[in-house]
Amino acid sequence: MNSRGRKAVAVDPQIKSSNLKRLRRIEGQIRGLQKMVEEDRYCADILVQVSSVQEALRGVSQALLRNHLRHCATAAITSGKTAQRDVVLDELVELFAKFSR
Amino acid sequence: MNSRGRKAVAVDPQIKSSNLKRLRRIEGQIRGLQKMVEEDRYCADILVQVSSVQEALRGVSQALLRNHLRHCATAAITSGKTAQRDVVLDELVELFAKFSR
Amino acid sequence: MNSRGRKAVAVDPQIKSSNLKRLRRIEGQIRGLQKMVEEDRYCADILVQVSSVQEALRGVSQALLRNHLRHCATAAITSGKTAQRDVVLDELVELFAKFSR
Amino acid sequence: MNSRGRKAVAVDPQIKSSNLKRLRRIEGQIRGLQKMVEEDRYCADILVQVSSVQEALRGVSQALLRNHLRHCATAAITSGKTAQRDVVLDELVELFAKFSR
Numbered sequence: 315m316n317s318r319g320r321k322a323v324a325v326d327p328q329i330k331s332s333n334l335k336r337l338r339r340i341e342g343q344i345r346g347l348q349k350m351v352e353e354d355r356y357c358a359d360i361l362v363q364v365s366s367v368q369e370a371l372r373g374v375s376q377a378l379l380r381n382h383l384r385h386c387a388t389a390a391i392t393s394g395k396t397a398q399r400d401v402v403l404d405e406l407v408e409l410f411a412k413f414s415r
Numbered sequence: 416m417n418s419r420g421r422k423a424v425a426v427d428p429q430i431k432s433s434n435l436k437r438l439r440r441i442e443g444q445i446r447g448l449q450k451m452v453e454e455d456r457y458c459a460d461i462l463v464q465v466s467s468v469q470e471a472l473r474g475v476s477q478a479l480l481r482n483h484l485r486h487c488a489t490a491a492i493t494s495g496k497t498a499q500r501d502v503v504l505d506e507l508v509e510l511f512a513k514f515s516r
Numbered sequence: 517m518n519s520r521g522r523k524a525v526a527v528d529p530q531i532k533s534s535n536l537k538r539l540r541r542i543e544g545q546i547r548g549l550q551k552m553v554e555e556d557r558y559c560a561d562i563l564v565q566v567s568s569v570q571e572a573l574r575g576v577s578q579a580l581l582r583n584h585l586r587h588c589a590t591a592a593i594t595s596g597k598t599a600q601r602d603v604v605l606d607e608l609v610e611l612f613a614k615f616s617r
Numbered sequence: 618m619n620s621r622g623r624k625a626v627a628v629d630p631q632i633k634s635s636n637l638k639r640l641r642r643i644e645g646q647i648r649g650l651q652k653m654v655e656e657d658r659y660c661a662d663i664l665v666q667v668s669s670v671q672e673a674l675r676g677v678s679q680a681l682l683r684n685h686l687r688h689c690a691t692a693a694i695t696s697g698k699t700a701q702r703d704v705v706l707d708e709l710v711e712l713f714a715k716f717s718r
Contacts (some may be wrong), residue, residue, distance in 0.1 A: 320457035357483035358420035382458030522659035558623035559685035584660035
């Protein structure tokens with residue numbers, strides 16, 4: 315239906331469904347955080363929950379990266395098109411920089 | 416209304432309202448991520464969004480920590496009760512460890 | 517000989533000696549990294565070593581923070597001097613931000 | 618003389634020399650940290666220096682990753698050998714996990 319935006323070359327079905335499950339759980343955790351903030355809960359307890367969401371997001375990132383490398387990046391690198399390959403390699407370095415902070 | 420859980424000693428109203436605003440925006444971003452995953456969007460583009468959620472959560476954490484130090488931790492440290500103070504200091508080291516990974 | 521720079525209020529002797537030991541080991545690891553780079557070693561193997569140095573530095577940071585909270589921050593917070601206390605609280609938020617990236 | 622250990626497929630000379638320069642500077646910073654610890658310098662000031670070393674190490678990591686992707690990973694992925702390619706992809710996911718913590 316909706317559409318804009320680049321598509322993945324391929325997505326492993328089990329990565330997709332486990333990521334969706336994780337993101338729904340994370341959505342619930344975010345609502346839980348809103349409730350904790352509304353109720354003036356002890357800040358250190360809220361911070362522990364934020365840290366748990368961060369950990370869950372790292373799980374999603376790793377699964378996405380695994381899929382990206384296996385499908386999109388591999389396709390670009392083996393395409394024989396230097397420009398396309400370089401875009402993907404630069405993106406990977408960029409992502410690594412974003413996440414390794 | 417609801418209740419259980421330790422409470423904050425005090426919460427700066429502007430920290431509370433800006434954190435609630437941020438968490439609602441983050442909830443929207445998480446739903447956006449679910450949509451991207453459902454639509455098989457390009458993994459690198461999804462990863463950039465995950466990184467932006469992580470950044471937003473760091474903003475929430477910093478505001479919570481600021482409030483925690485200013486109110487809860489200061490209260491415990493100036494309470495004159497060594498045991499209470501040590502609990503708070505250990506919690507802070509623990510939180511630092513969780514977040515500095 | 518030594519001199520300029522602010523001093524710690526107090527340093528736990530075992531934190532000091534274990535940090536010195538850790539920093540000497542880290543210095544050795546950094547020289548090992550130089551050797552690996554000079555020998556054109558496999559990048560992924562070098563990266564694993566860099567990650568191990570980062571982990572070791574996190575250990576040093578945590579010990580420093582523990583000492584800082586227990587001595588310097590506690591002293592400033594219980595000093596009754598609001599300005600001095602606020603400086604220390606702002607420093608802690610700043611440090612948290614630096615490390616939680 | 619030098620020897621054991623896997624070698625890089627290729628190393629960009631400017632990446633190699635800038636990484637060596639960075640690692641020598643980092644070695645100096647580590648010795649500076651030892652001195653600060655020996656002199657019981659203010660913990661928050663030491664922590665700022667540790668954070669600056671971590672930042673410098675991230676610079677080294679990014680350069681190594683860039684070289685790794687451009688040479689070693691690209692060679693393995695285009696080699697047509699599935700097993701070899703999968704090893705490199707798994708290593709990349711593993712490295713990402715180590716650094717994105």
